[in-house]
Amino acid sequence: xxxxxxxxxxxxxxxxxxxxxxxxxxxxxxxxxxxxxxxxxxxxxxxxxxxxxxxxxxxxxxxxxxxxxxxxxxxxxxxxxxxxxxxxxxxxxxxxxxxxxxxxxxxxxxxxxxxxxxxxxxxxxxxxxxxxxxxxxxxxxxxxxxxxxxxxxxxxxxxxxxxxxxxxxxxxxxxxxxxxxxxxxxxxxxxxxx
Amino acid sequence: xxxxxxxxxxxxxxxxxxxxxxxxxxxxxxxxxxxxxxxxxxxxxxxxxxxxxxxxxxxxxxxxxxxxxxxxxxxxxxxxxxxxxxxxxxxxxxxxxxxxxxxxxxxxxxxxxxxxxxxxxxxxxxxxxxxxxxxxxxxxxxxxxxxxxxxxxxxxxxxxxxxxxxxxxxxxxxxxxxxxxxxxxxxxxxxxxxxxxxxxxxxxxxxxxxxxxxxxxxxxxxxxxxxxxxxxxxxxxxxxxxxxxxxxxxxxxxxxxxxxxxxxxxxxxxxxxxxxxxxxxxxxxxxxxxxxxxxxxxxxxxxxxxxxxxxxxxxxxxxxxxxxxxxxxxxxxxxxxxxxxxxxxxxxxxxxxxxxxxxxxxxxxxxxxxxxxxxxxxxxxxxxxxxxxxxxxxxxxxxxxxxxxxxxxxxxxxxxxxxxxxxxxxxxxxxxxxxxxxxxxxxxxxxxxxxxxxxxxxxxxxxxxxxxxxxxxxxxxxxxxxxxxxxxxxxxxxxxxxxxxxxxxxxxxxxxxxxxxxxxxxxxxxxxxxxxxxxxxxxxxxxxxxxxxxxxxxxxxxxxxxxxxxxxxxxxxxxxxxxxxxxxxxxxxxxxxxxxxxxxxxxxxxxxxxxxxxxxxxxxxxxxxxxxxxxxxxxxxxxxxxxxxxxxxxxxxxxxxxxxxxxxxxxxxxxxxxxxxxxxxxxxxxxxxxxxxxxxxxxxxxxxxxxxxxxxxxxxxxxxxxxxxxxxxxxxxxxxxxxxxxxxxxxxxxxxxxxxxx
Numbered sequence: 001x002x003x004x005x006x007x008x009x010x011x012x013x014x015x016x017x018x019x020x021x022x023x024x025x026x027x028x029x030x031x032x033x034x035x036x037x038x039x040x041x042x043x044x045x046x047x048x049x050x051x052x053x054x055x056x057x058x059x060x061x062x063x064x065x066x067x068x069x070x071x072x073x074x075x076x077x078x079x080x081x082x083x084x085x086x087x088x089x090x091x092x093x094x095x096x097x098x099x100x101x102x103x104x105x106x107x108x109x110x111x112x113x114x115x116x117x118x119x120x121x122x123x124x125x126x127x128x129x130x131x132x133x134x135x136x137x138x139x140x141x142x143x144x145x146x147x148x149x150x151x152x153x154x155x156x157x158x159x160x161x162x163x164x165x166x167x168x169x170x171x172x173x174x175x176x177x178x179x180x181x182x183x184x185x186x187x188x189x190x191x192x193x194x
Numbered sequence: 195x196x197x198x199x200x201x202x203x204x205x206x207x208x209x210x211x212x213x214x215x216x217x218x219x220x221x222x223x224x225x226x227x228x229x230x231x232x233x234x235x236x237x238x239x240x241x242x243x244x245x246x247x248x249x250x251x252x253x254x255x256x257x258x259x260x261x262x263x264x265x266x267x268x269x270x271x272x273x274x275x276x277x278x279x280x281x282x283x284x285x286x287x288x289x290x291x292x293x294x295x296x297x298x299x300x301x302x303x304x305x306x307x308x309x310x311x312x313x314x315x316x317x318x319x320x321x322x323x324x325x326x327x328x329x330x331x332x333x334x335x336x337x338x339x340x341x342x343x344x345x346x347x348x349x350x351x352x353x354x355x356x357x358x359x360x361x362x363x364x365x366x367x368x369x370x371x372x373x374x375x376x377x378x379x380x381x382x383x384x385x386x387x388x389x390x391x392x393x394x395x396x397x398x399x400x401x402x403x404x405x406x407x408x409x410x411x412x413x414x415x416x417x418x419x420x421x422x423x424x425x426x427x428x429x430x431x432x433x434x435x436x437x438x439x440x441x442x443x444x445x446x447x448x449x450x451x452x453x454x455x456x457x458x459x460x461x462x463x464x465x466x467x468x469x470x471x472x473x474x475x476x477x478x479x480x481x482x483x484x485x486x487x488x489x490x491x492x493x494x495x496x497x498x499x500x501x502x503x504x505x506x507x508x509x510x511x512x513x514x515x516x517x518x519x520x521x522x523x524x525x526x527x528x529x530x531x532x533x534x535x536x537x538x539x540x541x542x543x544x545x546x547x548x549x550x551x552x553x554x555x556x557x558x559x560x561x562x563x564x565x566x567x568x569x570x571x572x573x574x575x576x577x578x579x580x581x582x583x584x585x586x587x588x589x590x591x592x593x594x595x596x597x598x599x600x601x602x603x604x605x606x607x608x609x610x611x612x613x614x615x616x617x618x619x620x621x622x623x624x625x626x627x628x629x630x631x632x633x634x635x636x637x638x639x640x641x642x643x644x645x646x647x648x649x650x651x652x653x654x655x656x657x658x659x660x661x662x663x664x665x666x667x668x669x670x671x672x673x674x675x676x677x678x679x680x681x682x683x684x685x686x687x688x689x690x691x692x693x694x695x696x697x698x699x700x701x702x703x704x705x706x707x708x709x710x711x712x713x714x715x716x717x718x719x720x721x722x723x724x725x726x727x728x729x730x731x732x733x734x735x736x737x738x739x740x741x742x743x744x745x746x747x748x749x750x751x752x753x754x755x756x757x758x759x760x761x762x763x764x765x766x767x768x769x770x771x772x773x774x775x776x777x778x779x780x781x782x783x784x785x786x787x788x789x790x791x792x793x794x795x796x797x798x799x800x801x802x803x804x805x806x807x808x809x810x811x812x813x814x815x816x817x818x819x820x821x822x823x824x825x826x827x828x829x830x831x832x833x834x835x836x837x838x839x840x841x842x843x844x845x846x847x848x849x850x851x852x853x854x855x856x857x858x859x860x861x862x863x864x865x866x867x868x869x870x871x872x873x874x875x876x877x878x879x880x881x882x883x884x885x886x887x888x889x890x891x892x893x894x895x896x897x898x899x900x901x902x903x904x905x906x907x908x909x910x911x912x913x914x915x916x917x918x919x920x921x922x923x924x925x926x927x928x929x930x931x932x933x934x935x936x937x938x939x940x941x942x943x944x945x946x947x948x949x950x951x952x
Contacts, residue, residue: 075781075783077783077784079786080770080771080773081718089784092783097784098764099764190906193767194766194910
């Protein structure tokens with residue numbers, strides 16, 4: 001819109017121009033530079049949405065953004081020559097064939113049972129690259145506080161090594177659960193599959 | 195008028211190819227600029243320039259031929275050690291910019307473009323080669339190729355693009371279908387959607403009846419309870435219930451009829467939709483012919499040879515994806531035939547042949563596959579020259595070359611950069627044509643072989659799937675799992691009497707002879723499943739290698755015969771032994787499709803293991819024999835000792851080329867290879883192995899310090915079965931991978947192994 005189209009705005013534009021055109025007060029730029037140079041306070045804890053689930057007796061959490069679906073147990077098609085590792089076989093989800101691994105075996109936990117609460121979790125590392133793994137139960141998605149162990153803000157306790165989990169999730173019921181590091185998780189899933 | 199009008203003119207096809215190749219050249223050149231040039235990048239650049247040159251020749255754009263040839267020369271020089279400087283990269287990028295015009299100018303504008311760019315091209319050629327007089331050999335001649343209708347206004351284009359632009363050319367493809375066909379597909383999909391909604395309404399009506407029936411059941415119980423007090427009321431209530439029940443039964447009958455009608459219509463519509471989509475992918479083989487005819491005409495004229503191209507099977511239908519991929523291999527084969535195979539008229543007269551040479555191109559469907567033969571009546575391949583060239587290039591020692599069969603020597607022709615020509619022309623002689631032919635055919639799920647008749651000519655046999663989308667299969671049950679067997683490769687299924695032989699093996703009687711039988715799951719899993727003597731269901735595969743003895747496979751049950759939609763295996767899985775692809779069942783469960791060649795090989799191995807026949811065991815005398823390739827002596831010894839301790843037999847090589855030589859002459863059960871090596875790197879070694887018909891099934895583990903996901907992916911996509919990172923090397927995990935691939939070593943410890951263990 002030009003001043004011709006809206007003549008009433010013209011004085012405001014002129015004022016704004018004058019405002020921005022005036023010289024900066026002494027020390028103004030230096031003060032800003034000083035403020036910007038200061039390191040940001042390290043975030044000790046923050047809130048995030050997590051999917052909570054259980055493998056054997058091990059409660060675990062993973063950031064919901066990686067989770068594509070939680071389904072009833074998917075039928076696994078075993079693959080010859082690949083039955084001796086954590087790779088279980090192939091499953092179909094939403095018309096796609098996805099590799100399915102035993103996270104229980106990868107973690108060294110007891111193997112998943114086929115209880116009534118058993119589910120299959122489908123993760124998506126990046127568009128089109130999905131992984132599935134069976135779990136013994138899914139507690140649901142909840143938003144809670146993330147305690148980073150490395151900053152000392154959270155409890156030391158945790159059933160997994162630091163490689164697998166460097167933070168704990170405190171859910172709405174104040175339960176503290178190991179959060180799986182996605183880097184480690186996807187790396188191990190890849191290794192199990194290939 | 196045919197309704198599938200995507201027969202672009204030759205020039206349109208050239209423009210599309212130019213657009214694609216220019217983009218690839220640019221991205222690869224830019225990659226050169228950013229990083230260290232490597233052999234693979236240079237080979238890809240050379241191929242890109244070479245392909246574009248070939249395409250430009252077909253449309254008679256000699257100015258572009260001159261420029262691309264100069265580019266190709268520079269890439270070849272770079273492969274020979276004359277590194278491309280940054281300023282030269284800039285020159286090459288300028289050349290690419292100039293060639294980019296080719297994808298936008300029309301056929302009519304092409305001569306003006308060539309004239310306008312002549313001095314610029316001369317400058318670029320001089321800058322690249324130091325010689326402005328790079329010949330422009332292709333005589334300019336008017337196109338005599340048929341000019342198919344140009345339906346571009348009537349086409350709908352969808353492009354699927356994925357991945358790194360420097361990835362394989364096959365990553366991108368365009369699928370063109372006519373707007374009429376597209377409209378029909380939309381209409382049929384809409385019909386399916388409407389029918390699905392009708393099914394929902396039907397379901398609601400049936401649910402209403404279900405609720406009413408539940409109420410009736412409750413009413414019957416109620417009437418029975420009250421009936422003791424008032425029999426008359428009970429009778430009246432039961433009559434009402436019966437009347438309502440009868441009404442619901444009748445209504446249910448109508449709804450079931452409706453459901454049957456809808457299922458029938460739905461099936462019909464789905465079938466039509468399916469056929470429509472399928473046919474959108476199929477094209478006549480004749481689509482590739484205009485280019486080929488032009489190529490034969492121009493090159494034969496240029497070389498002073500008289501050549502007739504005879505074609506049969508022009509109407510043979512082929513998946514357009516496969517047809518597209520066929521263009522380049524067929525052009526390469528024709529160039530080779532014209533340049534290497536066919537003699538000049540004078541030479542032919544001396545040899546007692548007619549002056550005019552004949553190249554025969556035939557396409558037909560055989561056993562559900564597309565079969566193509568391209569034969570010429572020229573000189574044939576000079577086996578001695580090929581053998582000598584292989585020796586000169588240190589690909590094989592003189593003593594080994596002496597014992598190789600003609601067929602094995604001919605396989606050298608498929609090696610990258612292999613040519614018996616000492617001179618490179620713009621037509622052929624660079625030696626990577628057959629390599630491209632083989633890799634392209636393999637990528638499409640096919641195979642290629644040479645038949646040589648010295649003095650009489652050469653025939654190339656190419657076998658390809660007709661379509662990669664659908665497959666007729668026989669579903670069979672094996673150990674409670676359902677597998678799909680490609681029907682095209684199935685010879686027969688029969689109930690035959692299984693007999694236990696004295697040596698412990700099992701056989702069935704076929705004609706006058708006894709044929710070894712094995713449970714198919716034994717071959718798939720490499721485990722022994724004992725067969726019970728008696729009547730059993732067995733199947734036989736068509737064996738393309740007739741010299742190999744037939745094998746019967748026992749199965750538990752034939753489920754049915756059906757058509758399945760083929761899905762490629764996820765590359766993250768690596769290569770899976772004996773599994774070709776995967777599909778989904780009606781219950782939405784993955785079902786594996788068996789690879790017949792692989793399973794025959796595994797069965798032969800398994801039978802040889804189980805029999806006490808020393809002759810049969812000879813093939814497995816070195817079972818558990820592993821070749822370890824690494825340029826680091828330390829790593830080589832570490833892996834060797836790890837494997838020796840696990841009682842495997844180990845041989846070592848320092849680089850890919852040495853490993854390749856060893857693989858030619860010695861049997862191994864597993865290849866463990868480093869990735870970054872001189873001479874021939876691990877990826878190239880894997881590609882060589884996978885491209886070799888004898889070794890293509892050899893399990894391979896790549897071992898590298900590069901642990902990034904893209905490195906792992908590159909290794910697996912090349913064809914490795916597993917990718918192990920050295921940085922995270924764990925002996926037990928590594929041995930587990932080895933065991934998964936070749937099974938445990940069953941040989942007694944040798945003194946060397948005992949030493950290794952120590």
